[in-house]
Amino acid sequence: NAGVTQTPKFQVLKTGQSMTLQCAQDMNHNSMYWYRQDPGMGLRLIYYSASEGTTDKGEVPNGYNVSRLNKREFSLRLESAAPSQTSVYFCASSDGLGGGYGYTFGSGTRLTVV
Amino acid sequence: RKEVEQDPRPFNVPEGATVAFNCTYSNSASQSFFWYRQDCRKEPKLLMSVYSSGNEDGRFTAQLNRASQYISLLIRDSKLSDSATYLCVVNLGGYQKVTFGTGTKLQVIP
Numbered sequence: 001n002a003g004v005t006q007t008p009k010f011q012v013l014k015t016g017q018s019m020t021l022q023c024a025q026d027m028n029h030n031s032m033y034w035y036r037q038d039p040g041m042g043l044r045l046i047y048y049s050a051s052e053g054t055t056d057k058g059e060v061p062n063g064y065n066v067s068r069l070n071k072r073e074f075s076l077r078l079e080s081a082a083p084s085q086t087s088v089y090f091c092a093s094s095d096g097l098g099g100g101y102g103y104t105f106g107s108g109t110r111l112t113v114v
Numbered sequence: 115r116k117e118v119e120q121d122p123r124p125f126n127v128p129e130g131a132t133v134a135f136n137c138t139y140s141n142s143a144s145q146s147f148f149w150y151r152q153d154c155r156k157e158p159k160l161l162m163s164v165y166s167s168g169n170e171d172g173r174f175t176a177q178l179n180r181a182s183q184y185i186s187l188l189i190r191d192s193k194l195s196d197s198a199t200y201l202c203v204v205n206l207g208g209y210q211k212v213t214f215g216t217g218t219k220l221q222v223i224p
Contacts, residue, residue, distance in 0.1 A: 042118065042201070042214035043158070090157055102148055105157035 006106035023091030032074035120215035137202030148203040
């Protein structure tokens with residue numbers, strides 16, 4: 001019962017580099033999300049996928065792209081990393097509308113952009 | 115007014131104490147409410163949903179007051195293992211309408 005698995009757990013990037021954060025869930029949830037968490041701020045939604053084949057912007061989508069590869073997998077790509085993207089990133093999944101039954105989160109990716 | 119507001123001051127309480135957290139929300143149309151727990155450098159984990167009728171899970175009791183637009187979490191007989199940050203979450207009813215509070219940190223002291 002892995003739940004939501006995220007990789008990598010830690011990453012340091014130089015400004016301008018690109019990377020993809022991977023996320024997979026084994027709970028057969030329809031909806032998946034990417035959040036970022038910064039000190040003093042609540043988790044903020046970057047992108048979400050209500051169901052396989054759909055993706056939509058959240059509150060802070062600039063500088064990111066996503067792919068819902070199949071029902072299990074939802075990846076987040078930083079095309080040209082900036083120091084402002086230094087953050088902790090969480091993938092989540094849910095079985096209800098917008099987390100109406102609660103989210104299950106992955107363990108997070110700590111990203112530093114220098 | 116922030117959409118969801120929690121007291122940012124940390125709570126330091128002795129073992130066995132009762133502690134209560136409140137969380138206010140600004141939109142009266144909010145539909146569902148949750149408390150999450152987040153341990154240091156870990157992911158948030160769902161603690162409990164909050165219903166108008168209130169709900170209880172062991173030492174934890176959650177309440178919703180729609181008239182005053184706040185939710186509360188009461189922890190009785192605090193344990194050292196309760197030390198964590200408690201996040202309130204309010205859902206307006208859509209994918210983009212879930213708002214997380216910034217959390218209140220609880221430290222239970224021996």
